[in-house]
Amino acid sequence: MSDASSTAAGASSGGGKQQDQPKQQDQPKQQDQPRDPRAGYHSGPFPEQVQKQPGLTAPMEPKPDHGEESYRGSGALSGKAALITGGDSGIGKAVAIAFAREGADVAISYLPEEEEDAQDTAEWVRKAGRKALLLPGDGRSEDFAGHIVEAALAEFGGLDVLVLNAAYQKNRDSLESLPTEEFDRVFKTNLYSLLWTARAAVPHLGTGASIITTASIQAFNPSPELIDYAMTKAAQVAFTKALAQELGPKGIRVNAVAPGPIWTPLIPATEWPEKLPSFGQDTPLQRAGQPAELAAAYVLLASDHGSYISGAVLPVTGGKGL
Structure with a gap:
């Protein structure tokens, strides 16, 4: 007998007329209530x-929220296998946790x-009852x-979702101060590896992949301080739209x-403390x-919920326009 049934039975004891119990749908759940999008997360200065x-992640103040305590899955990726580059922290970590709670096994690549951070992410994936595969190394190779x-193929027997997330950026004072070796690092990390x-x-x-x-x-x-990073991100958009056209006839969405501005370890590592x-x-x-x-x-984009979405760029920017 369910807990709800036990409660109803207890209310009718003593031989009196049972008081009508409110229907479950008449008791709105807390998560169904509208929430001010300006609140609920850190909203002040950093x-x-x-x-x-x-x-x-550990030195960051305040700590980022990756959905460790809040994300609830619904089986949207049940039985699937995903590979996430840069999946140890920040956005990659949040995606790994969500994918696992949606039923996917997850492999993540990251720098040694x-x-x-990678071990912590793997722990959350395993707590969700899914496999976690850790792949340390440098994507510039x-x-x-x-x-x-x-x-990932050897561990999971296949691959259904590929998230190309690894990235590098650094604050530049001016175009003249951009060293060629740093320019090369940004392009190798953000484009070549992808x-x-x-x-x-x-x-x-x-x-279906x-x-x-x-x-x-x-x-x-683009911000002038991130000119090289912005160049790679514009190229990624072109890559996405072109590859979607190539792979669409094969039933693969891209x-x-x-x-927008997201609080991840990449931000304090960008070396612009005065902007925080x-x-x-x-x-x-x-x-x-x-x-x-x-x-x-x-x-959404990894699952059948997004089955007619391909070649799209989905903004998550706090309202800033693309």
Whole structure:
């Protein structure tokens, strides 16, 4: 007997007339109530802080919300296998947690110095009852890009969702101060790795598979301090739209998510502490976003809920236009 039935039976004891019990649908759940989108997450200024690249979660103040305590799955990705590059922290971590709670096994790639974050993400995936595969290495290596695809296929027996999320950015004072080696690092991390990983994965993706690129509002509204990063994000949008046309006839969808200002380790590692007190305050919602707030967008694009969405760029920007 269910708890609800037990309660109703107890109310009728003593031989008196049973009082009519409210129907369950007449008792709205808390999560069904409208919530002010300006509230519920950190909405004030962020304290000045700096980290070395690539950045870690533990030193951040305040801590990002990846949906650890809030995301509830509904089986949208039941039985599927996903590979997420840069899945150790930030947006990648939130997506890994959401995918696992939706029923997917998850492989994540990350830099070796991000092991602490990767282990924590894997723990959340396993708590959801799914497999977690950790793949440390540097995506700027073409061999490593191929390796992570092969490892995911070997572990899971197939691959249904590819999330191309790994990224690098750094604050630049001016175009003249941009070293060639840094320009090369940004392009190798954000573009070469993306191309190599997708190229290795596509032959193994079947009908119904999904590829999702993490682009950025910077592709459309570039900041001069992030000129090299913005260039790669614009290229990612072109990549997404072109590949969607190529793979659509095979039943494979390709989309991008374009985040706005999101509180991840990448932000303090960008080395612009003076910008943090106002980070995200210029959005219509007057705050920065949290990684947890992007998870549902990736689930939509990865699952059958987004079956007629391909070649799209989905903005999650707090109201800032693309």
